[in-house]
Amino acid sequence: MSTSLLKKIRGLHIVWLALMLNACVAPLLLMSPQGQLMWALLKPLVGLNPNDVGLFEQPLIKDRMQALLGDNYDTTMSLLKTADKIQQEGPLFYMVSTYTPVPEMAEKAGFVWNSDTNQMAVMLLTGGSPKIISEQFTDQAEKLVPSWPKELVDYTDPQKLQQKTIEAGTNQLQQQVGAAAAPLKAIASGEVNTVQDTVQDAVLEKANTEIAPLKEATPIKEIKPVQ
Structure with a gap:
């Protein structure tokens, strides 16, 4: 590389550095x-x-x-x-x-x-x-x-701020509705069977309790076939 070309390159570097320095200063x-x-x-x-x-x-x-x-x-x-x-x-x-x-x-x-x-x-x-x-x-x-x-300018605009408030309120309402509906969803997805089984077991147990004394008080006689 020739000496003149090196001088030109160095000169360009100096100009570039000077411009960058001026931009900061x-x-x-x-x-x-x-x-x-x-x-x-x-x-x-x-x-x-x-x-x-x-x-x-x-x-x-x-x-x-x-x-x-x-x-x-x-x-x-x-x-x-x-x-x-x-x-x-x-x-x-x-x-x-x-x-x-x-x-x-x-x-x-x-x-x-x-x-x-x-x-x-x-x-x-x-x-x-x-x-x-x-x-x-x-x-x-x-x-x-x-x-x-x-990031902050929207909060100074009344219309945009109102929209943000509506969106926040809507999201909060949806969360509340979702939390309230969770038990119903659980029942609909299968827990209803558990509830039914529990009720049936309770009814059978009560029936057996009430029938047991009757069985003891009225013995069952053996019936023989007619010849």
Whole structure:
């Protein structure tokens, strides 16, 4: 391979590396210092379990969430600790609970940090209705509306939320009906024979009990054939 060709290849590599570096650095340069720290914390952890890496105990996360959530902090954390991975969708870093250990308080929770706006937001689903708690900054002209990933955006749409509620209610009703019908199905599938046998045995036993004294009181005479 000629020296000139090697130089061209090396030059292309340098340009490619420069473009990749700019693609990573450019968003960081637009962020506030706090946003840069959040990015540096969350970006390497995407795909990992937040509990395994102690994310919720990081002061950068914990302090902001305590200030944001206030009295809702404990309930929210109970749900978010069931999330099994840190996810990213565009500029959004987020986590979603997988089940609820406190169904009397809330059914679902989602956490989102928007790297474009440095806004942290939490969604709590209680009684089928979403409660949205989001950071607002003093230097903003208008209220900052949080953005949500696809996994959570349906909960902000009243029509879709209503549909989810109907589906959940239908599934619960079907389960209740199925549980109530189980004894009938069992009888129809063969247990009815067992019931019949039990009843027959009981009737025969009672009959034998009642007939026994009669047999003892009235001896049976031997009848001889007529010659």
